[in-house]
Amino acid sequence: MPTVLGVVASQRRLGNSEVLVKEALMGAAEAGAATKLVNLGRLRVTPCNGCMACVFKGEPCRLDDDVAGFYEEILAADGFIIGAPTYFLGPTGVLKTTLDRALGYLPRIAAAARKPAGVIVTAGLPHWDQLAVPLVSEFALILGGRLVGSLTAYAPGPAQSLVDPENAAAAHRLGRAVATGEVLPPPAGACPVCHGRVFTPVEQGEVECPLCLVRGRLEDSPAGGPPQVVFPPEATVDHRWTPERMVKHFIEWIVPTREMFTKDFKTIREARRKYE
Numbered sequence: 001m002p003t004v005l006g007v008v009a010s011q012r013r014l015g016n017s018e019v020l021v022k023e024a025l026m027g028a029a030e031a032g033a034a035t036k037l038v039n040l041g042r043l044r045v046t047p048c049n050g051c052m053a054c055v056f057k058g059e060p061c062r063l064d065d066d067v068a069g070f071y072e073e074i075l076a077a078d079g080f081i082i083g084a085p086t087y088f089l090g091p092t093g094v095l096k097t098t099l100d101r102a103l104g105y106l107p108r109i110a111a112a113a114r115k116p117a118g119v120i121v122t123a124g125l126p127h128w129d130q131l132a133v134p135l136v137s138e139f140a141l142i143l144g145g146r147l148v149g150s151l152t153a154y155a156p157g158p159a160q161s162l163v164d165p166e167n168a169a170a171a172h173r174l175g176r177a178v179a180t181g182e183v184l185p186p187p188a189g190a191c192p193v194c195h196g197r198v199f200t201p202v203e204q205g206e207v208e209c210p211l212c213l214v215r216g217r218l219e220d221s222p223a224g225g226p227p228q229v230v231f232p233p234e235a236t237v238d239h240r241w242t243p244e245r246m247v248k249h250f251i252e253w254i255v256p257t258r259e260m261f262t263k264d265f266k267t268i269r270e271a272r273r274k275y276e
Contacts, residue, residue, distance in 0.1 A: 001034050002032070003033065004033040004035050006083070007080060010092060016085060016155055016159060020167060021037065024120065028175040033078070036077075045065060045101075046063045046097075048063075055255060070098065081178055082119055082139055086128065115144055116177070118175065118177065121151070121153075123153075124154065131198070133194070133195050133196055134194045134195070147186075150187070151167070151171055192235050193212040205218050
């Protein structure tokens with residue numbers, strides 16, 4: 001029996017994020033999965049202080065809080081669903097603070113098989129959430145997930161997303177997909193890896209997802225609307241968050257930074273005296 005972990009990044013009890021993640025877990029349970037819920041907003045999460053002992057010395061994180069237990073839950077799960085509300089275009093800070101602590105777990109995460117992951121974002125209204133889906137997806141991708149679906153629900157009040165029954169139905173479908181590994185169609189024109197819609201022009205008629213580094217081309221809409229971004233099938237295979245690229249970044253960049261710093265330490269020490 002697979003285990004699906006629901007992760008809520010919200011302080012509000014029974015808010016939109018929590019009720020939709022719980023509905024998704026019901027869908028996962030219906031598909032035969034064992035489920036568990038973790039609320040990051042109710043855990044003790046200390047900001048990373050950048051000591052790098054987890055990387056350079058292979059030590060467990062020195063910070064005494066609930067984050068180590070959370071990462072063990074992620075590593076043990078067969079799939080996960082992450083839900084977060086939108087504050088000022090992006091997700092809540094506890095999501096980023098928790099992600100900042102992932103550095104010491106990257107080798108174990110990258111060595112494991114990619115796990116089905118779903119993303120649920122709630123926001124008050126459209127066009128005030130442009131960074132929410134890609135940044136919540138980043139959290140899922142770095143934690144070893146492969147996105148099988150996402151949902152954005154718009155509702156300003158706590159649990160108000162339930163007024164539209166399609167939101168709960170979509171969350172239920174997403175939970176079933178995570179449990180079974182089914183890949184749901186990404187939103188039209190969205191990056192197929194993170195489902196974000198913020199792109200950077202790179203060449204004539206081409207754009208790039210700045211989060212995943214996959215490229216798509218602009219094509220005229222059949223209905224005569226604005227151009228649509230179309231991505232090739234290989235976009236979901238070769239992107240920034242593949243295990244190979246994550247391991248390469250860890251080994252070839254993060255680990256050698258210790259030697260870089262040691263080499264320049266005398267210069268750095270003298271240069272920073274004026275700031276003491």
